[in-house]
Amino acid sequence: MSLNKVMxxxxxxxxxxxxxxxxxxxxxxxxxxxxxxxxxxERYRDRNGETRENTEWHNIVAWGQPADVxxxxxxxxxxxxxxxxxxxxxxxxxxxxxxxxxEINVDTLQxxxxxxxxGAGYPADxxxxxxxxxxxxxxxxxxxxxxxxxxxxxxxxxxxxxPxxPxxPxVDEGPTDDLPF
Numbered sequence: 484m485s486l487n488k489v490m491x492x493x494x495x496x497x498x499x500x501x502x503x504x505x506x507x508x509x510x511x512x513x514x515x516x517x518x519x520x521x522x523x524x525e526r527y528r529d530r531n532g533e534t535r536e537n538t539e540w541h542n543i544v545a546w547g548q549p550a551d552v553x554x555x556x557x558x559x560x561x562x563x564x565x566x567x568x569x570x571x572x573x574x575x576x577x578x579x580x581x582x583x584x585x586e587i588n589v590d591t592l593q594x595x596x597x598x599x600x601x602g603a604g605y606p607a608d609x610x611x612x613x614x615x616x617x618x619x620x621x622x623x624x625x626x627x628x629x630x631x632x633x634x635x636x637x638x639x640x641x642x643x644x645x646p647x648x649p650x651x652p653x654v655d656e657g658p659t660d661d662l663p664f
Contacts, residue, residue: 487568487569488566488567488568489565489566489567489568489569489587490564490565490566491521491523491541491563491564491565491566491587492523492562492563492564492565492595493521493522493523493524493541493562493563493565494521494522494560494561494562494563495519495520495521495522495557495558495559495560495561495562495563496519496520496521496522496540496559497519497520497559498519498557498558498559499517499518499519499545499550499553499554499557500517500518500519501515501516501517501550501553501554502515502516503515503516504516514546514547515546515547515550515551515554516544516545516546516550517544517545517549517550517553517554517557518542518543518544518545519543519553519557520540520541520542520543521540521541521543521563521565521587522538522539522540522541523538523539523541524536524537524538524539525537541587542584542585542586542587543565543567543586543587543589544570544586544587544588544589545588545589545592546588546589549589549591549592552592552594553592556594557594561594561596562594562595562596563592563593563594563595564591564592564593564595565587565589565591565592565593566589566590566591567587567588567589567590567591568587568588568590569585569586569587570585570586570587570588571583571584571585571586572584572586
């Protein structure tokens with residue numbers, strides 16, 4: 484058995500590059516693909532007690548409807564939740580040298596928000612700013628601005644209450660009071 488799954492929450496490093504692959508002869512535009520970078524950061528204290536930050540950059544590739552969401556709503560600084568698979572591919576650069584790159588192919592994409600103070604030009608809604616949110620992290624946008632592609636949000640079922648233990652035989656311990664212990 485094997486598993487290839489990546490889960491990331493991070494900020495978009497640059498506006499997505501959206502393009503269409505060649506279509507068939509029937510006049511189709513082809514399949515849509517969006518590529519962009521995503522930054523994930525971790526903060527820690529070094530031996531001297533100083534706060535350090537380590538940022539990793541990930542190459543993201545979204546196909547089809549997730550690419551459409553990227554084209555419509557994702558800009559530099561947008562915070563995203565991404566689930567996908569690691570893919571390594573080989574290509575030849577302009578000088579003819581063979582190179583390898585590792586990318587995350589998107590299975591699930593959710594808009595979480597954008598960084599504070601980011602002045603990117605997002606479409607504003609009627610209530611005064613922002614852009615459509617998914618995943619329950621912020622106020623949902625009006626229905627006419629929801630993207631065509633939405634990931635379902637799953638919640639774990641509430642745990643079942645354990646059956647009550649049988650009552651222990653009564654033991655006379657002196658005066659009774661109404662405390663439960």
